[in-house]
Amino acid sequence: MTSPTSALPEWARRRTFAIISHPDAGKTTLTENILLSAGAIRLAGQVKARGENRRTQSDWMKIERERGISVSASVMTYEYGGLLFNLLDTPGHEDFSEDTYRTLTAADSAIMVLDAAKGVEPRTLKLVEVCRLRDIPILTFINKMDREAMDPSELLDDIQDKLALDAAPMQWPSGSGTRFKGVADLERDEFVVYRRPSADDADPVRSQRVSLSGNEISSILSTEELAELREGAELAREVCPAFNPQSYREGHMTPVYFGSALRQFGVFELLEALKQVAPGPEAQPATGGPAPELTPDGKEVAGFVFKVQANMDPNHRDRVAFMRLCSGTFKRGMKLKTDSGKLLTVSSPIMFFAQDRELADEAYAGDVIGVPNHGALRVGDTLSESGKWRVAGIPNFAPELLRRARLKDPLKAKHLKKALESLAEEGVTQLFRLQVGGDFVVGAVGALQIDVMAERVAAEYNLEVTFEPSPYETARWITGPRDKLEALIDRHKSAIAEDIDGALVFMAKNAWEVSYTQEKWPDIEFHRAKERR
Numbered sequence: 001m002t003s004p005t006s007a008l009p010e011w012a013r014r015r016t017f018a019i020i021s022h023p024d025a026g027k028t029t030l031t032e033n034i035l036l037s038a039g040a041i042r043l044a045g046q047v048k049a050r051g052e053n054r055r056t057q058s059d060w061m062k063i064e065r066e067r068g069i070s071v072s073a074s075v076m077t078y079e080y081g082g083l084l085f086n087l088l089d090t091p092g093h094e095d096f097s098e099d100t101y102r103t104l105t106a107a108d109s110a111i112m113v114l115d116a117a118k119g120v121e122p123r124t125l126k127l128v129e130v131c132r133l134r135d136i137p138i139l140t141f142i143n144k145m146d147r148e149a150m151d152p153s154e155l156l157d158d159i160q161d162k163l164a165l166d167a168a169p170m171q172w173p174s175g176s177g178t179r180f181k182g183v184a185d186l187e188r189d190e191f192v193v194y195r196r197p198s199a200d201d202a203d204p205v206r207s208q209r210v211s212l213s214g215n216e217i218s219s220i221l222s223t224e225e226l227a228e229l230r231e232g233a234e235l236a237r238e239v240c241p242a243f244n245p246q247s248y249r250e251g252h253m254t255p256v257y258f259g260s261a262l263r264q265f266g267v268f269e270l271l272e273a274l275k276q277v278a279p280g281p282e283a284q285p286a287t288g289g290p291a292p293e294l295t296p297d298g299k300e301v302a303g304f305v306f307k308v309q310a311n312m313d314p315n316h317r318d319r320v321a322f323m324r325l326c327s328g329t330f331k332r333g334m335k336l337k338t339d340s341g342k343l344l345t346v347s348s349p350i351m352f353f354a355q356d357r358e359l360a361d362e363a364y365a366g367d368v369i370g371v372p373n374h375g376a377l378r379v380g381d382t383l384s385e386s387g388k389w390r391v392a393g394i395p396n397f398a399p400e401l402l403r404r405a406r407l408k409d410p411l412k413a414k415h416l417k418k419a420l421e422s423l424a425e426e427g428v429t430q431l432f433r434l435q436v437g438g439d440f441v442v443g444a445v446g447a448l449q450i451d452v453m454a455e456r457v458a459a460e461y462n463l464e465v466t467f468e469p470s471p472y473e474t475a476r477w478i479t480g481p482r483d484k485l486e487a488l489i490d491r492h493k494s495a496i497a498e499d500i501d502g503a504l505v506f507m508a509k510n511a512w513e514v515s516y517t518q519e520k521w522p523d524i525e526f527h528r529a530k531e532r533r
């Protein structure tokens with residue numbers, strides 16, 4: 001018998017997603033167990049181990065080695081239930097960067113991992129804000145139920161209040177920590193039994209399910225536990241919104257699952273949920289072509305660069321541009337053009353089909369390929385056969401760290417300008433030039449970006465530069481009626497800068513100053529994100 005998915009065109013089998021979380025909530029552990037459960041890897045610990053290998057095998061940047069972290073975001077592919085999933089990895093370290101944000105522009109959906117004891121934490125909040133720019137559907141996994149957790153209703157309220165997302169519980173847990181027994185499946189009136197895996201368990205197995213109305217449940221839950229579970233589940237059904245797939249796809253509602261990534265509980269349920277509800281590639285707004293959007297079933301190959309990784313091999317100054325395909329069937333050796341007219345023969349693309357060797361020479365909408373190049377490709381570039389397309393919506397994000405660049409040798413000002421501009425074009429950091437005084441201010445959303453920039457300015461451009469704290473902490477792009485803009489610039493001269501494209505930027509000492517100025521200038525819009533070029 002053929003499965004219904006086998007009749008799908010290749011692009012329609014793709015599900016491209018990212019996992020978002022606050023550090024320590026369990027993203028790495030969940031990634032590992034998703035790959036294990038789907039049969040993509042055999043040994044637990046492989047995700048981290050793979051990172052280690054990569055670091056020792058290739059000559060990674062010094063900073064990466066020194067800190068023992070991976071600056072890169074890559075792709076992990078697995079098959080499950082007839083679909084092909086591309087899991088976009090985002091830097092897991094506490095120090096995050098615009099790479100994390102931009103990776104989300106290449107994902108069609110996200111899994112949000114929350115620590116059951118902590119609920120929504122600050123980083124989660126920011127990442128959801130980024131998902132919201134494109135209304136990416138979010139599925140929630142409440143992790144670490146094997147530890148003392150917050151009350152499930154409190155967790156749902158937290159999602160609702162802090163993230164303004166309708167939380168639809170798909171399950172209801174019975175206890176937490178040492179009293180954690182499993183979860184009730186609210187759709188099927190079944191109980192998914194938690195069993196702590198033992199050390200000699202091989203690959204993850206599906207949890208046992210028993211009927212909530214039969215006799216068997218009484219051998220798993222005590223009378224009190226069952227009563228409490230029934231009460232909780234009933235309340236959840238009455239009070240919480242029921243899952244609405246459309247609302248989820250529009251980014252307004254999140255289905256909520258509970259589990260423990262470390263104890264491999266709830267991961268199969270998550271794989272199933274992704275398979276059932278996560279969207280495949282959809283039409284991508286774009287300009288320059290014969291239509292206002294690129295459709296995944298389109299004939300012409302087109303995609304956009306969401307990340308450029310440098311220094312994979314410092315001797316060759318190589319770069320790998322990560323390109324998310326939006327339409328067409330990509331074939332190895334194809335000639336593609338950027339929207340600025342550069343022609344590239346993609347003879348040795350890096351493909352991410354660990355499981356599916358037959359497909360290694362082709363990629364489809366939803367897939368990500370790595371395109372080696374010598375600096376020709378920039379974040380935000382669109383590559384297509386005609387070179388006419390330009391994908392919209394690869395944003396720059398308001399920096400949260402601003403540093404003034406100071407040269408040791410002032411005679412090298414021109415070199416510095418070139419270095420900072422080139423690194424900003426590549427997407428390593430952002431660059432602003434103050435209108436008064438002309439100082440360069442480098443902006444980033446994470447401290448690591450600044451360190452990477454400093455390292456590269458020294459190593460590749462041979463410049464001695466210090467990046468000093470600037471009086472500003474954040475920035476917003478400003479637009480509005482010309483007279484009002486001029487009045488604001490006049491009033492706040494020293495806080496006005498231009499970005500690398502000449503767009504006007506208001507620099508602020510803190511978020512409070514942004515809101516205060518915003519209130520004073522109601523005709524001016526203060527943007528937290530700006531589309532590149």
Ligand code: G4P
Pocket residue numbers: 021022023024025026027028029030092143144145146147259260261262263
């Ligand atoms: P992150 O990528 O989101 O930063 O989190 P990561 O998976 O590295 O997990 C952070 C810590 O939380 C790890 O412990 C991990 O073992 C633990 N953890 C993840 N999921 C669960 C869970 O479901 N239950 C429990 N009890 N713990 C969980 P660590 O001690 O910091 O690191 P390690 O030495 O175990 O690697």
